[in-house]
Amino acid sequence: MAASPGAGAAVPDSPSRREQILGVAAQLFARHGFHGVSIADLGAAVGVSGPALYRHFPGKEALLAEMLIRISEHLLAGGQERAAASDDPREMLAALIDFQVDFALREPELIVVQDRDLANLPPEPRRRVRLLQRTYVEIWVDVLRRINPDLTAEAARIAAHGAFGLLNSTPHSRTRAGTAEVAALLHRMAWTALTNLTPAESRKA
Numbered sequence: 001m002a003a004s005p006g007a008g009a010a011v012p013d014s015p016s017r018r019e020q021i022l023g024v025a026a027q028l029f030a031r032h033g034f035h036g037v038s039i040a041d042l043g044a045a046v047g048v049s050g051p052a053l054y055r056h057f058p059g060k061e062a063l064l065a066e067m068l069i070r071i072s073e074h075l076l077a078g079g080q081e082r083a084a085a086s087d088d089p090r091e092m093l094a095a096l097i098d099f100q101v102d103f104a105l106r107e108p109e110l111i112v113v114q115d116r117d118l119a120n121l122p123p124e125p126r127r128r129v130r131l132l133q134r135t136y137v138e139i140w141v142d143v144l145r146r147i148n149p150d151l152t153a154e155a156a157r158i159a160a161h162g163a164f165g166l167l168n169s170t171p172h173s174r175t176r177a178g179t180a181e182v183a184a185l186l187h188r189m190a191w192t193a194l195t196n197l198t199p200a201e202s203r204k205a
Helices: 015-032 039-046 050-055 060-084 089-106 108-120 123-147 153-167 179-194 199-204
Strands: none
Touching: 015 039, 015 060, 015 108, 039 050, 039 060, 060 089, 060 108, 060 123, 089 108, 089 123, 089 153, 089 179, 108 123, 123 153, 153 179
8 A cells, every 4th residue: 555645745736726727817817917816816716715826836926937938838849840840931831820820819818918917027937938939939030031031030030020919919809700710810911921021121121
């Protein structure tokens, strides 16, 4: 028979509970802002006492850090996977756009939290998030320059950020259109913009 853990032994977090806390926190932070949500609010929303949350996260900042680092790591890993899946840069770009559209439609709360509350992270996790995000952007920059070698790196970077602004506009959309219809529209708009950059635009940048 396996020995029972002692009274002071750490009990591993339940993955389902941890995921639940992160998901609910994203919704509440997006709705009310990081400073507008208390530990007690989070606990009530997931059905535990506020102090019980400290068994999973040492505080709100740690929760926010894990939330934003995890999604940044997810985007980078997904971007790397899609860029490595083909030798054709146009196929790579189509896959990257689909990936970003899927994220934007599934996780609008995280987009809001990232845009509004990144500054609330402590310095080290904030640097980590920014590094992950810059590395993700550079995947797009490389693909855009392979499609159009006349683009400067700076022009491709501006274009990539512009596409993110378009695709990540989903939290601000109020539409009755189906998800597939919205995804197709966003893909077409981003594809048209990113594949019609001209050398003149590159020189202006």
